[in-house]
Amino acid sequence: MLVISDLSARVAGKEILNGVNLEVNAGEVHAIMGPNGSGKSTLAQVLAGREDYEVTKGSVTFEGRDLLAMRAEERARAGLFLGFQYPVEIPGVNNVYLLKAALNAKRKAAGEPEVDAYEFLALIRQKMKFMQMSESFLTRGVNEGFSGGEKKRNEVLQMLVLEPKLAILDETDSGLDIDALKVVSTGVNSLRDPKRAVVLVTHYQRLLDYVIPDQVHVLSGGRIVKSGDKSLAQELERRGYDWVMGAQVA
């Protein structure tokens, strides 16, 4: 589904990604771990199409299409979803309005009719209940005045409504208490499907207790230095990132 080959990228003139190789197939959940500053978030943003991040080398294909040639909004409509590490607050733009506009943009791209207003509201209420979100969410601005945990729930809610083929979740677990972590994990697991894939970007192993990955990769210095199964995450937790980085030097 997603094939990243030798991807390098620069942010504000600084080389952050240095030849990333990764292949994610439908039905799989991959975890990308790594120390702070290793390029995890940059990789997520580059895949979602952030324009001020400059790709200097390599290629990315998504379902056989050249992802890097597509604009951010085209990637979203093609079924790629980024859950932001720091979701931005947009006062004055209503949450539900954004969700509806996003869903309709996707449906339009797929040649489907716009969603019926009544059906849409029923869908939102059902997903909100699943994510244990309060009704007040319906009338608020996008992420406006939300706590850190509420913002992350909102990201997962958007993902559930949009039903992406590939979800990239950038530290969706950070800043969550254990109850919120369980809710978010249940949301992610509900999306697991033989036709979909999930990439979890995370600093800690604890999310992976709830969302079991098929593969774990360690990103360091802008490239993947080690890959393995879920036991790699546990080993990292035990031995720390220095272990992998030391192994790399050796």
Added chain:
Amino acid sequence: MSAALRSFEAQWRARSTDALQPIREQAMQRFLKLGLPTPRDETWRYTDLRSVAAQSFEAAPCEARGAIDPHASLSLVTPELGAATVVMINGCPSLKANTSAINGIEISSIKELSRLDPKSMARFFPPATDADQRRWVLLNTALFIDGLHLKITRQVAEPLVILHVSTGERADEAAHPRIIIDAAPGSSATIIEHHIAHGDIAPLNNSNTHISLARDARLEHYRVYATGAGASHIDSLDIHQAHGSHCKQFTIALGGGLVRSSLEAHLNASGASLDSYSLLVGHADRHVDCVNIVTHAAPDTRSRQTARAIASDVSRVIFNSKVIVNAGAVHSDSQQSSRGLLLSPSAEIDTRPQLEIHADEVKCAHGATTGRLDPDMLFYLLSRGLDRETAQSLLVFAFLADVLTGMSVSSARSAIENALISQLPDSQILRKFR
């Protein structure tokens, strides 16, 4: 002496005297002595009126050619609202006999009232001063033909609309509309001044509104500039507030080629409170210069100024606000928030919040920012699949929400929103999402 000054002096000499003659005389003499303001004057540094000064003006006629349709350009109230409308054509009120009292508002001609009781009118004409922001007010006082005096006597639910119609056949005409709003103790009302143009040519408009709020009076006041691109508008608003009174004021610049809009508020007794909202939209080559001066003249007074400026194309928008806290006005509480949004590289926004504090124990805050659309917000919306035009329009609209949501007259709000949207890029897309 400039051509404009000479022509105004000629008009002054040609007119017949009336009951306000001493007040007019004082104003005209001061105006002739000081002349028209120039960019060297403090509150005029952003607006150069040289082209106006070079013209010779004649008094604009009191009649319009053809029938005036009150719903012609931008109707601010729906018929169901039961709002009364009073029409002023080039500053001349068209009052019908027997309809002078509507819903607790007594509507009279200033000229008529001053003939009956010149002394009682004098309090609505502040003494002539050298202050440069009041230069055109002096001229208005000297030359206004007649005006409306609105006495609010009780709590009135329905809004009253004053439709200012600018109309003419020649560009070298000038009109001086004058409005006095006098709110009795404990009264409340909503008054909407709506400036529109009839026909393609509009005279130079030099309007003044004087608001006096007695103890515990409440007023929601709108002034909406919706004239055409060729119109020049110099408008001033004076607000004098007594104990416990509250004024909510909206200044909306949606039209005109050159708009100079000033507000001077005097919070004269404790408990007086002002909420001023300014929505300044620069479009095409429009020039909008908004000057607010709020004086806290008594303890425990409160003011809030919220300004949102948007400039596209090659337009220029200025928001120049000042809060003055007089000596002794302790526990004054003021906030100035101005934000500007530039939508084109050739547009310009200048904001200049100022504070002048002569008392201790006051709470005065100000903040001003100007920039382009936030790239993080834009990327967030794009990453959800919204197309670029929709995402940009949504963010522009969201930027204005702080001012729009304060409006109590929902029909006015939606009419203003509609007019606003039509001046924003990608208006067709935005319209369908409202």
